[in-house]
Amino acid sequence: MSLACGLDFGTSNSTMGIATQVGGPRLLALETGKPTIPSVLFFGFEDDAIHFGRAGVAEYVSGADGRLMRSLKSVLGTSLIGDSTRVKARRYAFTEILGIFIAELKRRAETELGAPVDDVVLGRPVHFVDDDPLADMQAQGQLEDAVRAQGFRHIAFQFEPIAAALDYERQVNDEQLALIVDLGGGTSDFSLVRVSPDRARKPDRADDILATAGVHVGGTDFDRLLSMAKVMPQLGLGSPTRDGKRYLPVAPYYDLATWHRINRLYHAKPLRDLLETRNEAERPDLVAQFIALVEERQGHRLAGAVEEAKIALSDMAHYRFQFASRGASIDIAMTTEELARALDASVERIAATIGETLRRAGVGADAVDSLILTGGSTLVPAIVARLRLMFPAAAMVRTDVLGSVGLGLAMEAARRFGPPRP
Incomplete structure (x- = not known):
């Protein structure tokens, strides 16, 4: 029996989905x-193994010796696609690295x-490359070649x-104009x-896309902005030197x-440089915590805790942020309003881009x-509030924020x- 899947090969995350006649996608x-x-792929130099996804990130965060490769999709349609990169004694073409990751997805699905x-529908952005139709066509061809090389026989986009x-389109009874908001x-x-029951049956939907922008x-x-606004001041950001003539350098924060x-x-x-900063700081105790985090290689764990706080503030008005390591301890309150203030400029850039669309x-x-x-960041209250202000009469449809594209594919x-083939 041969099966057909949808593959959402994303810049940050990927999914694969299947739909049968019973049970839906x-x-x-x-x-x-x-x-x-x-x-993500992580080429481990210590074990000579390739680690994928979260396992690859975990190897990288742990400080294991190796090479992390991420945002693989972004090379499609660029001059980098013809290049290669060295991993220990071997050189890998970027097309080969794409193939290794896709092959692993296929293996796990099977x-x-x-x-x-054997059969797959691949997702593709409206434009792989802006304002360059030839490069855009080449990008799709490069992705198709990488996928076909892994054993897929029939490929569609x-x-x-x-x-x-697509999932929402099954619920509509007439033609509607929908704005897809994809925050990755x-x-x-x-x-x-434009969506409608009739349009859903069309094999080519290019004419239904009236405009795009990004x-x-x-x-x-959003994680970085929340961290800079609330967490980094606990480590000295924004504090002056002892002589009061300047503030501590921003770059390390x-x-x-x-x-x-x-x-x-x-x-x-x-x-x-951090040790010199501590010696000059009015609050050397705060910089000492920064140094401890670096020496203990706790930076990625701290970043993960900030992301968890951002997610929590999508559901609650107040959050207690607590983080501890051997040499550092942070315990502060965060609120949805503080998150909104931290994201204000970014939310306005998003609103301006929607206006351009x-x-x-x-x-x-x-x-x-x-x-x-779609996309996890559409859960952020400041985003939701801005969208409601811009489109007070529009229905807000919450899809599977991480998997809607894969389900539609x-x-x-x-x-x-069609159904599975014998």
């Missing part, structure tokens, strides 16, 4: 029972399903905003799409608050019938390829 458990897997997965809307880890993308603001930026920059602090020179389509906010929300796979 569902996402597969790709890692430790979870339907999402971070789009293990769970107990059958080969669907736009990610259409996939996010690193970017926020917006698509204005901005490089996402959930990891920015590094500690930014996930992919934390490892920069784990070297001799940054530590020497409407302008490109030539429609006003009052013409939008529904907002289809699974539905598309069932429609295109």
Whole structure:
């Protein structure tokens, strides 16, 4: 028996889904029972193994010697796709690295399903590359080649905003204008799409997408902003030197608050600079806690705690942030209002980009019938409040925020390829 799946190969996370005639679409458990897997590979130098997803992140965070590869999708359509990178004594082409990750997804899906997965519908952004149709076409071809090389026989594509809307589209009885609000880890993308029962049956939905726009603001930026506003001051950010002539340098705090920059602090020179900062600080006790976190390599654990606080503040007005290591202890109150203030500039950038999406389509906010929300950051109260202010008459549709694209692609796979084949 051969199965058809939907594959949402995301910049930050990936999912795979399957839809059968009974039970509707569902996402597969790709890692430790979870339907999402971070789009990450870690080449371990100590064990000569490749670790995927959360396991790869855990190796990296633990300080294991190796090479972390993430945001793999971002090389599609760029000059980097033809390059290679060295991992110990071997060079890997970026296309090969893409293939290794996709092959692992296919293997895990087939293990769970107990059958080969030969057919797949892949999600794709409306534009892999902005304002360059040739590069965009090449990007899709590069992804298709990488997927076909892993043994998929039949491959189709669907736009990610259409996939996010497919489940909702089953509920509508007439034509509607929907704004897909997709807030990811690193970017926020917006698509204005026409949905209807008749349009749902069309094999090509390109004409249903009236306009798109995006901005490089996402959930990891929200984490950093919350950390800089509330956590880093507990470690000395914003405090003066003893002579009162200047404030402590911001750069190391920015590094500690930014996930992919934390490892920069784990070297001799940054530590020497921090020791000098402590000697000059009016509050050397706070900087000493910063130094302890760096020496104990607790930066990523701290970043994870801040992310947990952001998520908690999506459900509660007050949160007690507590973090402790051998040499540092932070215990502070956080509120939804403080989170909103920290994110204010980013929320306004998102609102401006939504406005640009409407302008490109030539429609006003009052013409939008529904907002289809996908991505974990759409749960942030400041985002929800801004959207309600912009679209007071639109219905707000909460999808599976982490899996709606994968579910929609699974539905598309069932429609295109039919029931499982013997």
